[in-house]
Amino acid sequence: MGALSPGGPCFVGVDVGGTTIKAALFDDTALFDGAARPVVEVREPTPADAGPDAVVAALLAVTRQVVELAQARLARPAAIGVAALGLVDEAAGLAVRSARIGWRDVPLRAIVERELAIPVALGHDLRAAALAEARLGAGRGSASFAFLAVGTGVGGAVVLDGVPLTGAHARAAEIGHLRVAGADLACPCGSVGCLETVASARGIALAYRARTGRTVTAADVAGRLADDADAAAVWARAVDALAEALAICQLVVDPAAVVIGGGLSLAGDLLLRPLRGALADRVTLGPAPPLVRSALGDRSALVGAGLLAARLLGG
Amino acid sequence: MGALSPGGPCFVGVDVGGTTIKAALFDDTALFDGAARPVVEVREPTPADAGPDAVVAALLAVTRQVVELAQARLARPAAIGVAALGLVDEAAGLAVRSARIGWRDVPLRAIVERELAIPVALGHDLRAAALAEARLGAGRGSASFAFLAVGTGVGGAVVLDGVPLTGAHARAAEIGHLRVAGADLACPCGSVGCLETVASARGIALAYRARTGRTVTAADVAGRLADDADAAAVWARAVDALAEALAICQLVVDPAAVVIGGGLSLAGDLLLRPLRGALADRVTLGPAPPLVRSALGDRSALVGAGLLAARLLGG
Structure with missing residues (x-):
């Protein structure tokens, strides 16, 4: 936790994830220097099982907490950015849909504005995360x-000239639902063999359990690669599926680079090294894009939410 | 052939395709009205088998012919746009590579400028075609x-806010090289099972020959759908592969629409109707984008080249 730099405005970023709600206070300096370190940060579990209303209440509570922490330092946040999971209509300020939370067309922007009397920008968690990586993180030098x-799922964003592509229906970069060869598990989206069923933390844990009968996390699987053939096989399958999806992205948008974020990116070279190899093997037209790890880790959407808030004031 | 409208500038567009080189004279009115009708147009076969030098010579000859036809009408083209097949570096003015022509790093822009003493813009044929569809054709109303x-091959472009995406290595939208399920033919690109091997005019003709021993064109296959089970099976396979690739594009870029061009689009509803159905079946997230046929037909790259010429003068 840092000190507020005097004079400049401060902003609240909120990241509503499937597992955790995070809210943080950023001042101008903290938000726009390379570290993007929040002045204060609060985390609470997302009460997803308790339903949409409980999640909205929890989101308001953590946001209020951060606003009050700001006020205790004689500062008043100039704007709030909320980055939400699922399908988000940024222009309309709506949390349109999330299978995890179960909400439909919740006017999150208006709700937070009304309750906290501070201007609010609503964004999509992965597009906000990608924006943060573009401005302050691993995407900084890439056109x-x-x-x-x-992470728990697999998602993404396509960033062009520093701007995450939204798409015509706010659905660009649904990379987790690309079908991968040889995958046959049903996906909640209604399709079969989606990348997410094989390469998400959940998919990896389920595949390991199917092979071994043992219940572990994806991080456990990553930790056992050296001496557990089942772990190695499940991991290799996930890596190959991720490479297949990235090769598709390379053919469709030809990005200058790939930034890997989410919880599994914490595995570092255990993920990145084989993924680079698998991608290079698959790319036959042009060079394979360089693959780098997210610089902001599990704070990328939170920082992105702070940037959305700052943008409301022309930041 | 039309009359030059007096006063305004005129432009030459050249489309260097694998089969035909087309060059046309556009005046301001012809280029920017909806019809995009050239004042004069010249077509010659591409002497691809005679090698790169012969193709460059042929391209210069048809371009010179159009310039002279303009001069006969007391007009002098203000700029020339050349849209070339293969890998094109627009910024550097280089025809980087084309398997069909066999050229490598040919400085086409400089060559045409030197020979004709008129400013030249070099573009990529499919991005030029997509630009023309965006400004004057079927993409007009779509964000x-x-x-x-x-066509002979399968290619594409992704148009965002009216601008075809180039990509980091001028390779965006290599849609013909997306791998499709169940396809196992080797592709000249070095991969296996590319969309192009199944759904191009060439792929369709080869698949029909493999089934029946008979050599026909893809257009013949389209003409036999009603009473030739082999033709119907080959066509259905191509349609399904195209739908698979379009579903991928929908997941990655979420376009507002899909525009189908190239020679096979002349089959009209024989192609578009089943393709709409197959795409709707595959899209599970969000609405399937509406699918429309190119409005400029086999002139889209030619008109796009004219637009590139006009843009050189701020058009």
Whole structure:
């Protein structure tokens, strides 16, 4: 936790994820220097099982907490950015849909504005994360990049000239739902063999359990690669599926780079090294894009939300 | 052939394709009205088998012919746009590579400028075609669209806010090289099972021959759908592969529409109707984008080249 730099405005970023809600206070300096370190940060579990209303209440509570922490330092946040999971209509300020939370067309922007009396920008978590990587993180030097977030699920963003592509229906870069060869598990989206069923943390854990009968996390699987053939096989399958999806992105958008984020990116070279190899093997037209790890880690969407808030004031 | 409208500048567009080189004279009115009708147009076969030098000579000859036809009408083209097949570096003015022509790093822009003493813009044939569809054709009303050209090969472009995406290595939208499920033919690109091997005019003709021993064109196959089970099976396979690739484009860029061009688009509803159905079946996230046929037909790259010429003068 840092000190507020005097004089400049401060902003609240909120990241509503499937597992955790994070809210943080950024001042101008903290937001726009390379570290993007929040002045204060609060995290609470997302009460997803308790339903949409509980999630909205929890989101308001953590946001209020950060606003009050700001006020205790004699500062008043100039704007709030909320980055939400699922399908988000940024222009309309709506959380349109999230299978995890179960909400439909929740006017999140208006709700937070009304409750906290501070201007609010609503964004999509992965596009916000990609924006943060573009401005302050691993995408900084790249004219374009594909952002791939491998966590509980698999999602992404396509960043062109520093701007995450939204798409005509706010659905660009649904990379987790690209079908991969040889995959046959049903996906909640209604399709079969989606990347997410094989390469998400959840998919990896389920595949390991199917092979061994043992229940572990994807991080456990990563930790066992050296001496557990089942772990190695499940991991290799996930890596290959990720490479297949990235090769597709390379053919469709030809990005200058790929930035890997999400929880599984914490595995570092255990993920990145084989993924680079698998991608190079698959790319036959042009050079394979360089693959780098997210610089902002599990704060990328939070920082991106702070940037959305700052943008409301022309930042 | 039309009359030159008096007063305004005129432009030459040249489309260097694998089969035909087309050059046309456009005046301001012809280029920017909806019809995009050239004042004069010249077509010659591409002497691809005679090698790169012969193709450059042929391209210069047809271009000179159009310039002289303009001069006969007391007009002098203000700029020339050349849209070339293969890998094109627009910024450097280089025809980098084309398997069909066999050229490598030919400085086409400088060559045409030197020979004709008129400013030249070099473009990529499919991005030029997509630009023309965006400004004057079937993409006119769409904020974004995927352009899919199904001809001898399969290629495309992704148009965002009216601008075809170039990509970091001038390789965006290599849609013909997306791998499709169940395809196993080797592709000249070095990969296996590329869309192009199944769904191009060449791929369709080869697949029909493999089934029946008979040599026909893809257009013949389209003409036999009603009473030739082999033709119907080959066509259905091509349609399904195209739908698979379009579903991928929908997941990656979420375009507002899809525009189908190239020679096979002349089959009209024989192609578009089943393709719409197959795409709707595959899209599970969000609405399937509406699928429309190119409005400029086999002139889209030619008109696009004219637009590139006009843009050189700020058009």
